[in-house]
Amino acid sequence: MRPRADDRAPAGLLAAARGGERRAAARLLTIVEHGGPAAEEVAEATHPLSGGAHVVGITGAPGSGKSTLVGVLATRLTEAGGRPAVVAVDPSSPLTGGAILGDRVRMEAATAAGAFIRSVATRGHGGGLALSVPGSVRVLDACGFDPIVVETVGVGQVEVDVAAAADTTVVVVTPGWGDAVQANKAGLLEVADLFVVNKDDRPGADDARRDLELMLDLSEVSGSAGDDRPAVLSTTATAGDGVDRVLAAVEDHHRRLAAGRGLVERRARRYDAEVRARLGHLLEDAVGHLLTGEPAGGRSSETPVAAARRLAGRLLAGGEHG
């Protein structure tokens, strides 16, 4: 990281951030995104202070209107006296590591209203989020922001990390996004606590709602439905239409989670998912290290699967010593 005029240690930054200094919170987020020993220090300090905020995940295909919806949600929350924070994730280039983080363009009103918005690049992490997102959420939570809205990159069918990082997951679809067969494919649609059909002013909105409801009917027939059937709501986020109902549904979901075992279970799931992601990251580093000692193109007599098994054996043996 570039040295700054503001070079306070994490503990000093956290105290300032908890006192309401936004730049200190922003610096903490930079440290968390960067990783390393300072990030672990921030995690140690914020872990016992977090857990109070409601974490809402917003996901959906590119261009479905997630940012616009999040912007209106954050504006309404701020105007109602709340202190929402937004973590908006966009993809990093796999080639250069660069990124264009454009979510703020759709969140101008929220910025003006006073919401805290942070744009985050994935920095090589798959699954629709950045590896640092749970740590960023912890910082914002410890600083008193609530709720914390996490917007994923525009996703396809299988990027469901957000469901394990949030208490409430909202899946945004648009008219024409797919038919009833798409709706019943495995993946994204299975993790929704709430569906939003955005761009309700476009043709095909009724069909999209019908296909989702039909999919939810089949979940009940097949016995895979949970206790709570996700609501299917409609919005035209650019005009702000329907957003209040989404907000009410999100808050209602949180209340129901908190009233039962739901919230405790989701928090345990969030913890486990972060451990798993971090472990995967550490293993990936170890694998990279291991492969540097291997000849390019491998050994001619060995199949790739056999080579992987041999190397995995070495990796696990090394772990026992370390």
Add this chain to the structure above:
Amino acid sequence: MAGTPIRVVLAKLGLDGHDRGLKVVARILRDAGMEVVYLGLRQTTDTIVDAVEQEDADVVGISMHNAGHLTLAPLIVCALAEAGLDDVPVVIGGIVPEEDRGELAAAGVAAVLGPGASAAEVVASVRAVLGADAPTS
């Protein structure tokens, strides 16, 4: 460990609808491995300061094609300073006559990029205003 990418806030300040250049610059900086927080058209000093603060930006780039640079550029430099963000350099891009450059520098603008600037010059200018120790990727 890989360095943290340079984070750049890019915006157009005030009433100026020409954002083609800003989009080109965003793409150039992205391809140089930087993280560009793109604000786009019709920003105010407040929205830019908020973004620089919340995004913990290393540098802010303002594009101007409405001949307002002598009025608006000092405003954003002052607004950043008032918010305690005077360590974040301001780079101005766009149509700036040669004879205005001295006045902008005196007002605290770190660099000016004209319409003839190449992609390499844009990237080098951003790195230069951050000093030699800036991360490269």
